[in-house]
Amino acid sequence: xxELKNMTVRYGKHLAVDAVGFGLTKGEVVVVLGANGAGxxxxxxxxxxxxxxxDGSVTLDGDLLTGVPAHQVTNRGIALVPEGRGVVGRMTxxxxxxxxxxxxxxxxxxxxxxxxxxxxxxxxxxRRRQFVHTMSGGEQQMVAVGRAxxxxxxxxxxxxxxxxxxxxxxxxxxxxxxxxxxxxVGLLIVEQNVKISLRHADRGYLLEAxxxxxxxTSEELMNDAAVRHAFLGGDI
Amino acid sequence: MLEHVVNGLVLGGxxxxxxxxxxxxxxxxxxxxxxxxxxxxxxxxxTYVLFTSLSISPxxxxxxxxxxxxxxxxxxxRVIMKPLVARxxxxxxxxxxxxxxxxxxxxxxxxxxxxxxxxxxxxxxxxNTPINVLGTVVAGNxxxxxxLSLMIGAALVIIxxxxxxxxxxxxxxxxxxxxxxxxxxxxxxxxxxxAIGGAIAATGGVVISMxxxxxxxxxxxxxxxxxxxxxxxxxxxxxxxxxxxxxLGLVETFVAAYVDPGLTLAAVYTVxxxxxxxxxxxxxxxx
Numbered sequence: 001x002x003e004l005k006n007m008t009v010r011y012g013k014h015l016a017v018d019a020v021g022f023g024l025t026k027g028e029v030v031v032v033l034g035a036n037g038a039g040x041x042x043x044x045x046x047x048x049x050x051x052x053x054x055d056g057s058v059t060l061d062g063d064l065l066t067g068v069p070a071h072q073v074t075n076r077g078i079a080l081v082p083e084g085r086g087v088v089g090r091m092t093x094x095x096x097x098x099x100x101x102x103x104x105x106x107x108x109x110x111x112x113x114x115x116x117x118x119x120x121x122x123x124x125x126x127r128r129r130q131f132v133h134t135m136s137g138g139e140q141q142m143v144a145v146g147r148a149x150x151x152x153x154x155x156x157x158x159x160x161x162x163x164x165x166x167x168x169x170x171x172x173x174x175x176x177x178x179x180x181x182x183x184x185v186g187l188l189i190v191e192q193n194v195k196i197s198l199r200h201a202d203r204g205y206l207l208e209a210x211x212x213x214x215x216x217t218s219e220e221l222m223n224d225a226a227v228r229h230a231f232l233g234g235d236i
Numbered sequence: 237m238l239e240h241v242v243n244g245l246v247l248g249g250x251x252x253x254x255x256x257x258x259x260x261x262x263x264x265x266x267x268x269x270x271x272x273x274x275x276x277x278x279x280x281x282x283t284y285v286l287f288t289s290l291s292i293s294p295x296x297x298x299x300x301x302x303x304x305x306x307x308x309x310x311x312x313x314r315v316i317m318k319p320l321v322a323r324x325x326x327x328x329x330x331x332x333x334x335x336x337x338x339x340x341x342x343x344x345x346x347x348x349x350x351x352x353x354x355x356x357x358x359x360x361x362x363x364n365t366p367i368n369v370l371g372t373v374v375a376g377n378x379x380x381x382x383x384l385s386l387m388i389g390a391a392l393v394i395i396x397x398x399x400x401x402x403x404x405x406x407x408x409x410x411x412x413x414x415x416x417x418x419x420x421x422x423x424x425x426x427x428x429x430x431a432i433g434g435a436i437a438a439t440g441g442v443v444i445s446m447x448x449x450x451x452x453x454x455x456x457x458x459x460x461x462x463x464x465x466x467x468x469x470x471x472x473x474x475x476x477x478x479x480x481x482x483x484l485g486l487v488e489t490f491v492a493a494y495v496d497p498g499l500t501l502a503a504v505y506t507v508x509x510x511x512x513x514x515x516x517x518x519x520x521x522x523x
Binding site (some may be wrong): 048049050069070071074075079080082086087088089090091095098099100102103106147148151 | 400403404406407410411414415416417418419420421422
């Protein structure tokens with residue numbers, strides 16, 4: 001179980017994430033909805049150890065993650081697919097994937113996992129020797145998710161995976177994410193694309209100005225007046 | 237003619253070798269090491285001492301000095317560079333800080349060498365046997381220097397491009413911000429890269445001392461030439477360093493032979509300027 005308790009992130013005096021608390025279990029898909037600047041990215045980066053947590057805590061199965069350096073957080077079983085994807089553009093697809101198996105927890109099962117990634121994303125198998133920076137946005141996002149899977153995570157954190165992708169590509173991506181979830185991984189997705197993310201999530205939270213202002217099952221949120229007003233232009 | 241080609245390749249081979257060390261330190265650890273040439277000279281003197289007073293051949297000296305270069309650079313990184321990395325707000329700041337600090341380190345190393353060995357030209361005679369290469373006679377030590385440079389350079393390329401270790405180092409060079417997400421300890425990678433650079437500098441020192449005279453104050457010249465090779469080849473590019481190093485060695489040798497030995501540096505800078513006008517990011521550089 002991944003648990004946030006009163007997690008607070010500051011940039012100088014600016015409060016980016018304000019005492020956020022929630023948890024998720026393996027195999028569960030949770031979406032955090034919020035507008036630009038709501039603190040979604042900061043929240044994920046803080047969980048992954050990329051930026052410091054000012055107050056509160058993050059725990060994984062009871063073990064404290066706060067203050068653990070990012071590369072060790074990856075080895076504990078948290079994989080972040082950041083905004084901008086975090087792939088190495090000037091390396092090939094296969095190099096990116098193999099590099100993703102750097103954490104010691106992932107080494108032994110590297111070949112097995114890469115077969116699993118190729119099974120979920122057949123396109124990557126076809127393009128294993130291609131340089132990532134020459135690929136389309138959707139394909140690069142596949143590399144990013146594949147690379148994250150290679151570290152054998154218990155929890156996968158995705159920062160706006162749909163950003164900049166065509167609707168049909170977004171649909172395929174979320175179908176692939178559903179298969180990743182079937183392998184037992186818990187997914188924490190932050191999104192602005194409310195419709196598709198709620199369709200694939202079990203439950204969700206609303207993040208506004210760094211604070212959680214609402215929560216519920218996907219169905220509840222889909223029918224919530226505030227969500228409809230804020231994200232869906234009033235009606236669906 | 238052929239004699240100059242061989243001599244040019246020998247010189248170029250050593251340039252390529254040492255430039256690889258500098259480009260790895262700069263590309264991966266993000267440290268522009270101005271004391272690099274002085275590390276080379278220190279290794280030259282160490283080889284000289286081992287050979288003349290302990291009769292240890294330069295080949296065996298490699299086995300001692302290369303690991304020493306690695307270990308010492310590792311310590312230098314931990315003690316001097318790490319605090320700079322920790323406090324630098326961004327890459328640009330680290331670059332400026334590292335230039336200032338290694339500029340100081342240059343004089344420390346040079347001072348120690350001047351104290352120990354004085355300012356005179358030093359050399360020793362090792363494997364001076366003439367060897368016939370395709371009809372031209374070349375000194376055995378030069379040929380050995382070329383072979384060693386090529387072998388070590390090739391080994392380095394294989395490590396960087398064919399092993400997981402090399403893949404990790406390249407990833408840190410190409411995407412330093414994303415590397416931790418791959419589970420890569422970037423601090424350790426930077427330390428390793430800096431230490432590999434030191435080991436290569438030591439290798440270069442041993443190899444160069446086999447066929448060239450050296451002085452305690454010659455480090456700056458090596459740093460400058462390595463820097464030119466690194467920029468010509470494209471910052472952080474190992475294949476670029478090899479091509480540019482060989483090119484530089486050939487240009488120097490040919491200008492010395494056919495134009496005027498006094499014009500070698502001028503010729504080097506001319507090539508440097510011309511190539512940068514055509515390819516501002518170096519031969520293998522990326523925009």
